[in-house]
Amino acid sequence: MNIYAHRGNSGFFPENTMYAFKKSLDLDICGIELDVQKTKDGILVVHHDETLGRVFDGKGYIKKLTFDQLVDSNLNNDELISRDDCKIPTLEEVLELIKPTNLTINIEIKNNKVRYKGIEEDIINLVKNHNMEERVLISSFNYRSLKRIFRLDPTIKTAYLVGAFTFKHKSLKKVLKRCKECNCTYIHPSYDVVNKELVTEAHKKGISVQVYTVNSITIMKKLIKLKVDGVFTNYPKIINTIVNENL
Ligand code: G3P
Numbered sequence: 001m002n003i004y005a006h007r008g009n010s011g012f013f014p015e016n017t018m019y020a021f022k023k024s025l026d027l028d029i030c031g032i033e034l035d036v037q038k039t040k041d042g043i044l045v046v047h048h049d050e051t052l053g054r055v056f057d058g059k060g061y062i063k064k065l066t067f068d069q070l071v072d073s074n075l076n077n078d079e080l081i082s083r084d085d086c087k088i089p090t091l092e093e094v095l096e097l098i099k100p101t102n103l104t105i106n107i108e109i110k111n112n113k114v115r116y117k118g119i120e121e122d123i124i125n126l127v128k129n130h131n132m133e134e135r136v137l138i139s140s141f142n143y144r145s146l147k148r149i150f151r152l153d154p155t156i157k158t159a160y161l162v163g164a165f166t167f168k169h170k171s172l173k174k175v176l177k178r179c180k181e182c183n184c185t186y187i188h189p190s191y192d193v194v195n196k197e198l199v200t201e202a203h204k205k206g207i208s209v210q211v212y213t214v215n216s217i218t219i220m221k222k223l224i225k226l227k228v229d230g231v232f233t234n235y236p237k238i239i240n241t242i243v244n245e246n247l
Contacts, residue, residue: 001224001228001229001230001231001243001247002030002031002104002210002229002230002231003028003029003030003230003231003233003236003239003240003243004029004030004031004032004033004104004106004210004230004231004232004233004236005020005021005024005027005029005031005032005033005233005234005236006033006212006213006232006233006234007020007033007034007035007048007234008020008021008023008024008032008034009021009023009024009027009234009236009237010234011215011233011234011235012235014055014075014077014080014086015048015055016034016035016046016047016048016055016088016089017075017085017086017087017088017089018085018086018087018089018093018094018097019080019083019085019086021034021089021094021097021098022085022097024103024236025097025101025103027236027237027240028240029103029236029240030103030104030230031103031104031105031106031137032094032098032103032104032105032106033105033106033108033212033232034046034091034094034105034106034107034108035047035048035108035110036091036107036108036109036110036119036123037050037062037063037110037114037116038062038063038116038119038122039062039063039065039066039067039070040063040064040065040066041066041067042122043067043090044090044091044092044119044122044123044126045062045067045070045088045089045090045091046088046089046090046091046093046094047062047088048110050062050063050110050113050114052065052070052073054076055075055076056073056074056075056076056088057073057074057075057076058072058073061114062114063114063116067090070088071087071088073087073088074087075087091107091123091126092126092130095126095127095130095132096130098135099130099132099135103135104135104136104137105132105135105136105137106136106137106138106139106159106232107123107127107136107137107138107139108138108139108140108161109123109138109139109140109142109145111140111142111145112140112141112142119145120138120145120148120149120152121148121152123138124149124152124153124156127156133153133155133156136156136157137157137158137159137185137186138156138157138158138159139158139159139160139161139186139188140158140160140161141161141162141163141166143160143178143181143182146158146160146182146184147181147182149182150182150183154183157185157186158182158183158184158185158186159184159185159186159187159188159210160175160178160179160182160184160186160187160188161188161189161212162175162187162188162189162190162193163189163190163192163193164190164192164193166193167193172197172198172201173201175187176201176202176205176207179202179205179207180205180207184207185207185208186207186208186209186210186229186230187202187207187208187209187210188210188211188212188232189209189211189212190211190212190213191211191212191213191214191219191223194209194211194223194226194228195226196226199226199227199228203227208229208230209228209229209230210228210229210230210231210232211223211228211230211231211232212231212232213232213233213234214231214232214233214239215233215234215235217238217242220233220239220242220243221242221246224242224243224246224247
């Protein structure tokens, strides 16, 4: 079972910060998951939301701020505000932290609400500059983004993110067809849309199933029975224990 620390070890440490990623390094897991946005001056940064405000102070869209403006933002958490590793990190900083480990990095491209021009190419170039092509897995809810990655470099592993909203308009057959069109190694469904049919049909097509975001023991036990291939969790240590007890 592949366990990923979702936005770093984010159940206990501030999501998508170097602090949360450092706290993932000695866990018995397969990798970390993070989200990538792009600043006005073209720097790839690790942050879940398209805007400031929820995790970091300030307001406005990341795409409208320069990196220098962004690093002035502080965490909305008074106790941790003075830590240097609790700023918005660049993707490059995280790659450098993870490179000497055995961990995989699941880079989620946030390209669904804001269309960051050229973000796929920027990510691939950065990953290649660090010789980390084999260490990353790129995911997106935007399947056009995944197609672009396939065109840019068919050897990079990708995952199609899907949720309940995806299945409102599309059948499982169509969703899996999209995975194949993009050459995705994985489908990453939300835990509430996973069932036996999804796992069986994906596996028949050679697509692995990794589920987000699993923070409940009951749900984890159900997913183990369904034989999913991996999970994203804010509590990797706890989920790891459940896996070891139930496999
Ligand atoms: O990549 C898995 C999961 O992070 C997707 O959902 O909303 O956290 O980006 P979200």
